[in-house]
Amino acid sequence: MTEAQIDGRPASLDAAAQRAAEILSRARLPIVAGLGTDIAGARASIALAERIRGAYDHLESDKIFTDLDVMRQAGRFVTTPNEARLRADVLLFIGKDLTKIWPQLLERLAPAAVPEFDLAHATRKLVWIAPGRAAAQVDGLDVTTIDSNDPHVALASLRARVADRPVNSGKGAKRKIDEIAQILKGARFGVAVWGPELLDSLAIEMLYGLLADLNKTTRFSGLPLGADSNAGGVLQASGWMTGFPMRTSFGRGFPEHDTWRFDAARLVDSGEADAALWISAYGREVPRWKKQIPLIALVPSQVKFDHEPQVRVEVGGPGVDHDSAEFAREVGAIVARRASLPSDAPSVSSVIDRIAQHIGGEA
Amino acid sequence: MKPLVLALEQEPDQRLDLSPLSPHRLDGKSAKEIAEIEVQTTREKVTVGDLFRIRPGDAQTIVFEGGSTRLDNVGLGLKGGEIIVEGDVGKCVGRSMSGGNLVVAGDAGPYAGSALSGGRLEIGGNAGDFLGGPLEGELEGVTGGLLIVRGDAGARAGDRLRRGTLVIEGSAGDYPGSRMIAGTLVVLGATGVLPGYLMRRGTIALANPPELAPTFLDCGAHELAFASLSSRLLKPESRGAAKLFSSLLHRFAGDSAALGKGEILFPA
Numbered sequence: 001m002t003e004a005q006i007d008g009r010p011a012s013l014d015a016a017a018q019r020a021a022e023i024l025s026r027a028r029l030p031i032v033a034g035l036g037t038d039i040a041g042a043r044a045s046i047a048l049a050e051r052i053r054g055a056y057d058h059l060e061s062d063k064i065f066t067d068l069d070v071m072r073q074a075g076r077f078v079t080t081p082n083e084a085r086l087r088a089d090v091l092l093f094i095g096k097d098l099t100k101i102w103p104q105l106l107e108r109l110a111p112a113a114v115p116e117f118d119l120a121h122a123t124r125k126l127v128w129i130a131p132g133r134a135a136a137q138v139d140g141l142d143v144t145t146i147d148s149n150d151p152h153v154a155l156a157s158l159r160a161r162v163a164d165r166p167v168n169s170g171k172g173a174k175r176k177i178d179e180i181a182q183i184l185k186g187a188r189f190g191v192a193v194w195g196p197e198l199l200d201s202l203a204i205e206m207l208y209g210l211l212a213d214l215n216k217t218t219r220f221s222g223l224p225l226g227a228d229s230n231a232g233g234v235l236q237a238s239g240w241m242t243g244f245p246m247r248t249s250f251g252r253g254f255p256e257h258d259t260w261r262f263d264a265a266r267l268v269d270s271g272e273a274d275a276a277l278w279i280s281a282y283g284r285e286v287p288r289w290k291k292q293i294p295l296i297a298l299v300p301s302q303v304k305f306d307h308e309p310q311v312r313v314e315v316g317g318p319g320v321d322h323d324s325a326e327f328a329r330e331v332g333a334i335v336a337r338r339a340s341l342p343s344d345a346p347s348v349s350s351v352i353d354r355i356a357q358h359i360g361g362e363a
Numbered sequence: 364m365k366p367l368v369l370a371l372e373q374e375p376d377q378r379l380d381l382s383p384l385s386p387h388r389l390d391g392k393s394a395k396e397i398a399e400i401e402v403q404t405t406r407e408k409v410t411v412g413d414l415f416r417i418r419p420g421d422a423q424t425i426v427f428e429g430g431s432t433r434l435d436n437v438g439l440g441l442k443g444g445e446i447i448v449e450g451d452v453g454k455c456v457g458r459s460m461s462g463g464n465l466v467v468a469g470d471a472g473p474y475a476g477s478a479l480s481g482g483r484l485e486i487g488g489n490a491g492d493f494l495g496g497p498l499e500g501e502l503e504g505v506t507g508g509l510l511i512v513r514g515d516a517g518a519r520a521g522d523r524l525r526r527g528t529l530v531i532e533g534s535a536g537d538y539p540g541s542r543m544i545a546g547t548l549v550v551l552g553a554t555g556v557l558p559g560y561l562m563r564r565g566t567i568a569l570a571n572p573p574e575l576a577p578t579f580l581d582c583g584a585h586e587l588a589f590a591s592l593s594s595r596l597l598k599p600e601s602r603g604a605a606k607l608f609s610s611l612l613h614r615f616a617g618d619s620a621a622l623g624k625g626e627i628l629f630p631a
Binding site: 028029053069072073152153155156157159160163165166167168169173202205206209210249251252253256257258259260261272 | 376377378403404405406407433435454473474497499500501502519523538541542557560561575576577578579580581618619620621623
């Protein structure tokens with residue numbers, strides 16, 4: 001039985017879809033935000049955004065753009081967790097939040113295990129910048145750590161020393177940095193691992209400069225942990241549908257990408273967007289904007305809003321209630337997942353299709 | 364000749380793309396033709412005539428009476444002539460301009476003077492983040508010209524600056540001069556953290572430097588020949604900048620993480 005509500009009162013899915021269509025069709029600039037959904041949901045959502053000439057954004061865009069901005073302004077190269085586990089003889093971890101971002105990280109990379117495809121078959125070396133207490137989670141190998149309040153400074157110093165250029169640090173700090181630089185330079189295949197919260201795009205550009213410098217004499221690659229809510233999958237779907245990442249608008253009838261103008265929270269709080277469709281099928285995230293505008297929410301049943309949305313449809317979890325395709329961190333690609341607990345809860349794509357049916361040709 | 368005056372009658376409901384309103388694009392157009400130009404960015408159509416009262420004149424000088432933070436791309440691609448805005452502007456004012464003079468009396472949004480390659484852009488109020496910086500996917504920020512901010516600038520002012528001069532008379536946010544390739548950035552007020560992060564070459568002159576990254580190396584105090592030239596050159600535009608360059612300057616070279624051929628200067 002589908003749970004849908006209009007103004008907090010139970011309604012049929014069809015009535016809810018019709019009301020949602022009315023709200024979105026009336027708006028000057030409607031937005032499709034959250035976008036926490038599988039590939040089918042993302043495709044339906046972006047197609048709907050085009051139809052209603054709205055803008056779309058993902059709830060984890062800020063994190064996705066830390067890596068993406070480096071890719072499109074400086075260049076980058078990545079590897080997969082499996083490659084790292086099998087081949088890396090040196091791991092460079094950055095930040096105390098890695099296992100929080102991806103709880104299976106240590107299980108997947110097995111730092112203490114001997115890398116199977118590394119010809120030397122030696123124990124791995126692990127360097128951890130700004131580990132907090134997280135380094136204690138790793139058993140069975142020596143971890144070289146360096147505490148740093150600001151990874152920008154640590155990465156800059158390290159890059160300078162790897163390239164044998166001088167730094168203006170105290171003797172003790174310089175000795176530590178030099179020790180780590182030697183470990184990195186001695187790698188046969190090294191992999192750097194980071195998350196998008198501690199490192200911003202500048203720090204990541206510095207890190208890629210370091211990796212590029214290391215690749216002059218050895219091999220080193222990157223493993224960004226990325227963001228949740230299928231941000232990586234939605235990014236790819238957006239790319240193949242419009243040529244742009246999220247934060248793209250169809251306001252003028254063609255896709256225009258702008259990370260500042262089409263930030264959903266900015267659009268709502270500035271008063272530029274006047275209706276929103278919020279999609280978060282993976283979790284309990286609610287919009288971050290403060291201003292109240294007509295809201296349609298496609299969310300799981302437990303989600304609580306400060307102000308009840310005009311229309312609310314309870315959707316199933318991708319890969320839980322229904323089969324899904326989504327970006328999987330463990331392989332660094334889009335994978336098909338079978339429903340773990342199949343149910344009748346509708347998928348985001350099916351609800352969006354219903355809304356789209358109620359939107360006239362001249363929407 | 365009288366200038367062309369566009370008086371804003373009300374705050375627009377949506378962001379507007381004013382890139383068509385530059386001298387080279389309005390040359391020879393009648394007031395009626397100008398009034399019909401579309402400037403909307405959503406499905407709701409808006410023309411120049413809907414929002415502005417037009418007082419015809421020579422389009423070599425365009426005066427905007429009143430402004431709004433929703434007016435984007437003012438003076439985009441300006442090649443010559445003059446635009447004066449008696450108010451605020453939104454994103455990307457003076458983007459890609461290669462000549463002429465653009466003066467904003469109020470505040471400017473992010474990416475003001477983005478990819479400026481020539482001419483002069485002056486912002487009387489404050490500027491947002493990424494002053495002069497490249498947009499998504501672009502590799503270079505300012506490549507020539509002069510950009511002056513009388514107020515404060517946001518984070519990462521002068522990002523990927525390659526040539527030309529940026530003067531911020533107020534304070535600058537974090538990471539000013541990030542990823543600089545060359546060129547000159549001057550900040551007279553306070554400066555946020557880590558100036559010159561990832562800079563390869565170029566000059567950053569700071570009246571009030573914060574703590575520098577360890578990848579900037581002390582080169583001592585100098586009387587630099589170029590500094591007195593810069594001082595004379597900047598005197599008509601910014602007395603503060605001229606004064607800074609006329610003092611004895613302490614020089615730090617960096618960012619040694621990148622190429623390390625840039626410099627940060629401050630009064631010794």
